Amino acid sequence: MTRNVIPLHIEVINGPNMNLLGEREPELYGTMTLTALEAYLRALGNELDATVDCFQSNHEGALIDRLHQTRRTADGYIFNPAGYTHSSVALRDAVLAVAKPVVEVHLSNPDAREPFRRQSFLADVALGRVNGFGAVGYGLALRGLVHHLRGHAAGR
Amino acid sequence: MTRNVIPLHIEVINGPNMNLLGEREPELYGTMTLTALEAYLRALGNELDATVDCFQSNHEGALIDRLHQTRRTADGYIFNPAGYTHSSVALRDAVLAVAKPVVEVHLSNPDAREPFRRQSFLADVALGRVNGFGAVGYGLALRGLVHHLRGHAAGR
Amino acid sequence: MTRNVIPLHIEVINGPNMNLLGEREPELYGTMTLTALEAYLRALGNELDATVDCFQSNHEGALIDRLHQTRRTADGYIFNPAGYTHSSVALRDAVLAVAKPVVEVHLSNPDAREPFRRQSFLADVALGRVNGFGAVGYGLALRGLVHHLRGHAAGR
Amino acid sequence: MTRNVIPLHIEVINGPNMNLLGEREPELYGTMTLTALEAYLRALGNELDATVDCFQSNHEGALIDRLHQTRRTADGYIFNPAGYTHSSVALRDAVLAVAKPVVEVHLSNPDAREPFRRQSFLADVALGRVNGFGAVGYGLALRGLVHHLRGHAAGR
Amino acid sequence: MTRNVIPLHIEVINGPNMNLLGEREPELYGTMTLTALEAYLRALGNELDATVDCFQSNHEGALIDRLHQTRRTADGYIFNPAGYTHSSVALRDAVLAVAKPVVEVHLSNPDAREPFRRQSFLADVALGRVNGFGAVGYGLALRGLVHHLRGHAAGR
């Protein structure tokens, strides 16, 4: 691919229990493992002239640390805070602190589950949200984030 | 494009005030007109081996009629109910009645606006949601819906 | 039938998505079509010395118009506002404006579904309600309304 | 009456203060006494090839006992829990325990009275509801229940 | 009238059931018909050097269409959304889209009626509100809107 574009760096951050992806409740979350998901995103990033680094932790504090540590090198974030979505003001504050565009992704459709999953402490400070497409949703988020960062017109 | 895929038909439905796209509150909704958005989606559909038909109305009843009339020919829907998102049980029932996958799209990020925009009568019966990417979000939704309908693995 | 009773005229009005009756979610709404339901009600009306006219629309405004246009000729209404039950103050106001007895009917049992279906903007201004009997409920409502209008003692 | 139908047995159960029917707040509940109502229902049952037994108590426990004692002989119930409608989980549990179809009936229109009358602990576990038709509503409920139990098509 | 003022054009839009004005619940809404109200407003407009056009519909979508179609020619709006006041985000969005001053008028006093009439989706995006003066309130709104548009000091 020889398009002459400014390269971007995107951080993909996954929250608690995402390490069990592919094994945990597959009827809800699908069968692709986290390793495969991350490989797919790096490949898609390559195609879009964006480097992609991935991180997962079950620790809220480690997710905050990661946001802090990458805040100077990342052009944007794809972030699935999983269970912390609904309870963590600290992660919201970290997103505000890094001051880079963040796309919130959820594998499943949180609006179709327990009522407490309808509240997200991230949604209103995120650039946008992609819910319900399973692993594909990360790819859509990556495309959308790259478009946003390059200021492209809609379309390819 | 010579890939050997089963062709799909997607209906794109836009709700009230979307006819003013590009003119109405451009700082919130962007400058692309509805005509341009629809052309972009038909072109992207072409690239993805999917025909795309588009419809817009300010009338809740006309949106319901459209869902009914296209329910046998459409393989899936991209639907931005706009202001009706937050009040219309009738549209929710129509989506349940057509029994086809529906992706809910919003140009802006409803979670970052007035509190009443946090409730969607569509979200929990939709396949998924794409919020906050402006016109680009329709393209992401179209890609995601086509992937879902073809049962593709993640990625292209 | 030769009973010597004052003839009555009843309007039956069905709201959004009722045109798909018999086809839409049959496990919830049954398999009788709207055409068959309307024929059944006209026949039952005949038996009860009441003429019955039927109307269906997916348009809130058209339902209001119908209430207005028939307000001088109808002695009472059987009204299933479907999805508009839970959101329409305008229909409530139309019912108040026509000032004739209205029986609210629902095919399914709204109390056994999503919480937002527990609110009806019609229930407290209606004469009564019949829920959960499927198409039979319209017949019960028609019998009840005719009894009410003739001021009969209970029973036939 | 010579129709060849399987006979049914229906229990009619009335809750607290219903023994004062005809005397208590007649502008709200009508002038028919409970004795007359029960006679009317037995007669209508006869016409519909259904035996009807009636029971009334002001005691929540006695209503539960009655449901238990008749659970093997009754094909279905017509139940007006009156004031217990809005507070009794125990009666709800009894209805679940007997596992027979129950139609909830109210003489007046609870939605048009105090807000706490809008909550029914029975409504979502009942087959259906008939509200607001006074004593006539019991007859409608009986017809509807018999239809349901015989699996009739709508109409007679 | 020979004052040398810039002429204005005002659109008066009335929502559902307003076509029955003068006939519907006159103890609440008064006996002046809609035709007479509109004539009065055109005459008052003439006196204030403002042309006045009037529109009424029971269809939410038609009200949105009207706002769109007149958005370039109207200097301001007098809008009584009637029952849609309390449920329509779509009309709110239309008002935001036309970006002209809108005065919300109600014949009766919504605060003195059912609790759900206390919520208006229009009130916080309107220039102001006039409630409870019956038909006279439209005249007050017209005077107030004309003053606002001409930037007059208070008083005539």
Place this chain on the structure above:
Amino acid sequence: MTRNVIPLHIEVINGPNMNLLGEREPELYGTMTLTALEAYLRALGNELDATVDCFQSNHEGALIDRLHQTRRTADGYIFNPAGYTHSSVALRDAVLAVAKPVVEVHLSNPDAREPFRRQSFLADVALGRVNGFGAVGYGLALRGLVHHLRGHAAGR
């Protein structure tokens, strides 16, 4: 002015912080002082054959006292309770006690401000409300009140 009308007496009462009108948050409340507003209202009253007396206090009790003291001489009131609007049952009771028509006026649009400003303890016992027109709103309220008291048809 020689029209032959029964003269009226109107009390204008302004609540807390209104003495700073013209100086306090002028972008919200405008630049006209309270003295000028009162002069304008007296002049307008003169034109409408109504005497106008004005009163302002920051003391809730003094506002109640004023209502009491003028209850025999006033034909009606124009009342802006300002901050007490949202908290004072005592003022509501005073308005009920004087038993004269009261028009509630607000300079700004309370619905467009903090959520607690949406509750008015006066609104449902007032004749009507005029919000959002700044000082002009008092003039509109005066016209509307005079019309109401004289039982005029709409118009001048």
Place this chain on the structure above:
Amino acid sequence: MTRNVIPLHIEVINGPNMNLLGEREPELYGTMTLTALEAYLRALGNELDATVDCFQSNHEGALIDRLHQTRRTADGYIFNPAGYTHSSVALRDAVLAVAKPVVEVHLSNPDAREPFRRQSFLADVALGRVNGFGAVGYGLALRGLVHHLRGHAAGR
């Protein structure tokens, strides 16, 4: 006592757990037994030319039965529904059915206890309430009820 007054008959009804009065939580409810309380009320009744009958039950249904059975002979009721105060719509309905003045009495101050004790299903249909005076409160209630029934001016 030789005053020439029409004799009255008052029913005193005590609800659940009141049989343990004097023994149960004496720091909250005092040390006077129910027997002594009833003797005191009969004596005070005698002094006021009123006969007093007393009843206590832990059974909600028995309390309803008692209200029904005494409704023709009682001129008024003093009623402490104890724990049923906060949950029983059936008792409220019984009070409405007997259509005689009822004074609600509580030994302790329900407003100073758990939040759920602030709701009374009786309070708004009672003539009045006396809370927090322990056994003395019954005497105050009896005096007040007798005054009310005799239409006395305030005072003895």
Place this chain on the structure above:
Amino acid sequence: MTRNVIPLHIEVINGPNMNLLGEREPELYGTMTLTALEAYLRALGNELDATVDCFQSNHEGALIDRLHQTRRTADGYIFNPAGYTHSSVALRDAVLAVAKPVVEVHLSNPDAREPFRRQSFLADVALGRVNGFGAVGYGLALRGLVHHLRGHAAGR
């Protein structure tokens, strides 16, 4: 009266609009004037060996001042805060500060009026409450308070 009892001093405090007693909404509050009520209470106090002083103000601050000024001489208070009942934390704090028994009295039955009258900031810090007996209720409260202060057994 020669009983050998320790004399008591009771302060009776009436809040806003109580000065209009007998004139204001007599169907709700009765026809006895405040002057007559105070005379009645002084007479009843005399009979009970208690001096009674009375105070009324429409000013929340004056009511607080009165509580402060009398806190050393009063043995207890009868307090009807009227409209301030539902909004005044400051009066609650004053009652806590004076640390004497206070009986809350209301002429009408606040539980039978608007929902906001169900909240009392005084009720849970008062000794007790007497509602709904009109002017008689003050007499009952005075008797109850005197009994409480003298630690009498129930009865006379």
Place this chain on the structure above:
Amino acid sequence: MTRNVIPLHIEVINGPNMNLLGEREPELYGTMTLTALEAYLRALGNELDATVDCFQSNHEGALIDRLHQTRRTADGYIFNPAGYTHSSVALRDAVLAVAKPVVEVHLSNPDAREPFRRQSFLADVALGRVNGFGAVGYGLALRGLVHHLRGHAAGR
């Protein structure tokens, strides 16, 4: 069993619908009958040097009576109030009145059922709670209660 312990007496009380245990909704409540459950508990009591008496009623009042009648002989209670758990302040008051340790038991997991089952009027005045273990939970509760009453260290 020759351990030298002070014998205890435990009352086991089961509320409404528990008489149908083993027959009613066995997938939820299991197949052991109430008779068998009571036998098991008496046997386990024997093993633990505790006599066990059992009682069941569908009548709220009878449950209160039972608590009262056994309050001097019981050392503690195992109480499953079933449906009354969520509505009965009277039972709560009875538990407070008997002033003995009470363990609340539920066969199923109320937190996993309808939202109204999350409120228990007993939980905060009970010693503890055992939910979700079916009939075994009564045995656990009995062990726990006996330990508590004997003040044992944890373990056997």
Place this chain on the structure above:
Amino acid sequence: MTRNVIPLHIEVINGPNMNLLGEREPELYGTMTLTALEAYLRALGNELDATVDCFQSNHEGALIDRLHQTRRTADGYIFNPAGYTHSSVALRDAVLAVAKPVVEVHLSNPDAREPFRRQSFLADVALGRVNGFGAVGYGLALRGLVHHLRGHAAGR
């Protein structure tokens, strides 16, 4: 003290019941009197090159008047609205009107008391808040306010 700083003038305003400081509920509010507190603040002000004037009233209106009268001479305010904190929109509006920095102080910790003390109508328009330090908190507030007004770096 010879530092060369611009002198400041601070108004200290105390709300209802603060005149009883040192006497009222000393376990909650401490034993220092208001006179001593004001002397301490004037002395501390002297040390910080700030003149301090103090005012206390139980009258909401007098507190508003004081804010108005001092708005040109005060550089900032230390304000303990006491009980009015939780109910007074009028005081909030006065604070907005004077447009000077205000520090809210509470002697006790309102968050540790009744739930209604958690709402402050002042907190979000104040510069900051100091709660729970008793009289010392005023000194901290004064230091903090002076620092703020002088734009000092943190520390002395």
Place this chain on the structure above:
Amino acid sequence: MTRNVIPLHIEVINGPNMNLLGEREPELYGTMTLTALEAYLRALGNELDATVDCFQSNHEGALIDRLHQTRRTADGYIFNPAGYTHSSVALRDAVLAVAKPVVEVHLSNPDAREPFRRQSFLADVALGRVNGFGAVGYGLALRGLVHHLRGHAAGR
């Protein structure tokens, strides 16, 4: 012990602040240390033919990690999430992910403490709950869990 049973492995997990057991608020949590509790559980496990491993952490992420790491070897869990009970959706998701029976245990009775302790994000996905028995509750939970896993009839 020679019973021929399939051995089980149980994980006991304790959440934040449980390391201070025996020292922290002993009147609420008892004086047994965590070390002693764990020894007791291992011994009881031995008696029940179950191995027991114990883990405690103050880190939410570490608790999630522990659930993940033991999910293949544990037959069931005894889990006291302590303070995370009321806020952690991530722990709930981890429990769902490991898909093994989990018994929730609390030393104290959360229903008898602050209102926010009534919500548990674990309760509805747990097998059951044991509250309020102090350290003994863990033993009861272990017995109950072992019974459940072995499918025993009730009792030993």
Place this chain on the structure above:
Amino acid sequence: MTRNVIPLHIEVINGPNMNLLGEREPELYGTMTLTALEAYLRALGNELDATVDCFQSNHEGALIDRLHQTRRTADGYIFNPAGYTHSSVALRDAVLAVAKPVVEVHLSNPDAREPFRRQSFLADVALGRVNGFGAVGYGLALRGLVHHLRGHAAGR
């Protein structure tokens, strides 16, 4: 400094994102870095004869650990839980467990931000709170805490 005072040891604990102080949203949080803040507090402590140790972590568990580890050596705490303020029951429990005075500090004014920032799980178990003074607030908190621990009279 030669004052003869008992030395104190104070722990200062800062929660998530506080490591970015001075860099993160400086318009909200100021430009002083965490290092500088901690130096300032140690210096101020020195002046007040108190040693000050500081700790910051983004990990909720680490904050709990720190509270535990220092609980024997610290005389009091200054604690800014940042985002965990609004969600962490575990931190609240840790504060209760250490049983030392804790002052809650916030740089900004949480009451002036998003509604969810109004809830603090720490506020009601803290000694006091200092909000809105930026870094200076820590100094005020330190002074206040030292005063409290030494039991000084107000002032220096």
